[in-house]
Amino acid sequence: MLINKFLTMGLLKFDGSQLPSVLKFLKSREYQPLESNEKIQKKRLKKLLIHCYENVPYYHDVLVESGVMVGNEVDLTKFSNIPVLTKEIIREHFEDLKSKDTDERKWYLNTSGGSTGEPVKFLQDNVSWDHGMAGKWFFSTFAGKDISDKEVKLWGSERDVLKGSIGFKAKIKNMIFNRVLLNSFRMSESDMREYVKTINKKKPVIIEAYVQSIYELSKFIKNNNLEVYSPPGIITSAGTLYPEYQQLIEEVFGTKVYNRYGSREVGDMACSCEKGEGLHLNLFHQYIEILDDKGEPCKPGEIGQIHVTTLNNYVMPLIRYQIGDMAIPAENEQCSCGRGLPLIKGVVGRQMDVFKTKNGRVVPGEFFIHFIGVVYNKDFISKFQVVQKDYESVVIRLVLRDEIKFGSYKKKIIDSIKDVMGQDCKVEFEFVEDIEPTKSGKYRYTISEVK
Numbered sequence: 286m287l288i289n290k291f292l293t294m295g296l297l298k299f300d301g302s303q304l305p306s307v308l309k310f311l312k313s314r315e316y317q318p319l320e321s322n323e324k325i326q327k328k329r330l331k332k333l334l335i336h337c338y339e340n341v342p343y344y345h346d347v348l349v350e351s352g353v354m355v356g357n358e359v360d361l362t363k364f365s366n367i368p369v370l371t372k373e374i375i376r377e378h379f380e381d382l383k384s385k386d387t388d389e390r391k392w393y394l395n396t397s398g399g400s401t402g403e404p405v406k407f408l409q410d411n412v413s414w415d416h417g418m419a420g421k422w423f424f425s426t427f428a429g430k431d432i433s434d435k436e437v438k439l440w441g442s443e444r445d446v447l448k449g450s451i452g453f454k455a456k457i458k459n460m461i462f463n464r465v466l467l468n469s470f471r472m473s474e475s476d477m478r479e480y481v482k483t484i485n486k487k488k489p490v491i492i493e494a495y496v497q498s499i500y501e502l503s504k505f506i507k508n509n510n511l512e513v514y515s516p517p518g519i520i521t522s523a524g525t526l527y528p529e530y531q532q533l534i535e536e537v538f539g540t541k542v543y544n545r546y547g548s549r550e551v552g553d554m555a556c557s558c559e560k561g562e563g564l565h566l567n568l569f570h571q572y573i574e575i576l577d578d579k580g581e582p583c584k585p586g587e588i589g590q591i592h593v594t595t596l597n598n599y600v601m602p603l604i605r606y607q608i609g610d611m612a613i614p615a616e617n618e619q620c621s622c623g624r625g626l627p628l629i630k631g632v633v634g635r636q637m638d639v640f641k642t643k644n645g646r647v648v649p650g651e652f653f654i655h656f657i658g659v660v661y662n663k664d665f666i667s668k669f670q671v672v673q674k675d676y677e678s679v680v681i682r683l684v685l686r687d688e689i690k691f692g693s694y695k696k697k698i699i700d701s702i703k704d705v706m707g708q709d710c711k712v713e714f715e716f717v718e719d720i721e722p723t724k725s726g727k728y729r730y731t732i733s734e735v736k
């Protein structure tokens with residue numbers, strides 16, 4: 286609705302937000318050549334490093350020792366000499382990582398999501414939030430959504446669960462943004478029936494959803510032969526979009542799924558486009574490196590750790606921050622859609638969700654989902670979770686529907702896990718009543734306890 290669009294932009298401008306201007310900038314750069322966009326990214330990176338050298342105690346010496354700051358000049362060829370930033374370092378050096386001009390800035394306290402361990406605190410510039418939010422809106426345009434186009438959001442609302450409503454402020458916001466919120470923390474059968482009715486009535490331009498929640502909803506729709514409205518696009522986030530998930534969601538809703546990757550602490554970083562060749566990076570807001578265990582850049586096809594440098598957060602800059610997720614670089618950074626935003630092939634999942642064998646082989650969680658959840662599960666497993674206890678021990682927690690059927694597939698499951706994890710790997714089963722999602726509402730299929 287046009288009126289909502291004007292209202293939204295007007296309110297944001299009135300509020301002093303840079304979101305409208307950043308969004309305009311992103312749209313203007315969308316189809317510019319990759320090289321010229323990368324030049325802007327380098328400029329932002331240099332500016333940030335000078336700020337760090339001058340104002341952030343932790344980085345002052347680090348940047349000189351690594352050879353990045355030579356006098357007052359920045360040498361970006363030495364950037365990879367800067368030690369990576371871990372969550373432990375942030376906890377330990379919190380005060381030294383703050384910029385000296387904190388008092389002159391508008392900022393707020395943010396924390397990491399916690400699905401990769403104990404949450405870490407961060408300071409975040411309001412301006413950086415604007416950049417992140419503009420990036421999110423920009424990614425939504427890939428799926429054909431303009432500001433204030435109708436949207437259904439299947440998202441977790443803690444407040445709704447705790448207090449029985451999403452709150453007055455959230456209601457007003459949803460009204461202005463032309464958005465209906467469906468709580469993914471409440472997904473009983475009757476809730477899901479209501480959600481389908483809402484989608485059919487609202488006819489949104491996009492559905493934005495937790496991967497796991499929209500997958501579960503799709504399964505429910507399929508199993509119950511329900512009719513559902515087909516929106517022009519679905520954006521999934523907050524979890525790994527496995528090929529099986531994507532296929533089912535696209536089949537049930539008869540539309541394209543766009544895979545967005547982000548995190549609480551640094552905002553949205555990447556999103557796939559209509560071509561589905563990989564995920565486009567928002568290179569104006571973050572500088573992303575995918576590194577192997579030795580800290581060397583991964584080659585296309587290799588799985589490595591994501592390291593993020595935030596380009597617009599000056600109050601507490603994160604440089605080469607090891608976020609705890611893993612990704613794969615793309616063969617070709619240029620997508621055939623023509624957007625001048627580099628591609629990565631995909632995000633593989635949380636670090637703890639990826640298994641490792643003794644000889645260093647990485648087994649993505651996707652493997653277990655595929656074999657246990659799809660190939661062998663002839664409807665006898667209701668829920669499962671695979672836990673790697675150590676290099677040679679895997680425990681599969683199961684909520685079973687049919688014990689006899691399970692018995693006939695048990696050996697096959699053990700054999701295929703041994704195939705990838707090694708013949709010495711011990712595979713055990715644990716039968717449970719239920720498997721609870723984590724505090725944030727995300728459901729974890731795989732957990733590795735190997736550090």
Ligand SMILES: [Zn+2]
Nearest residue numbers: 558560620622
């Ligand atoms: Zn593309």
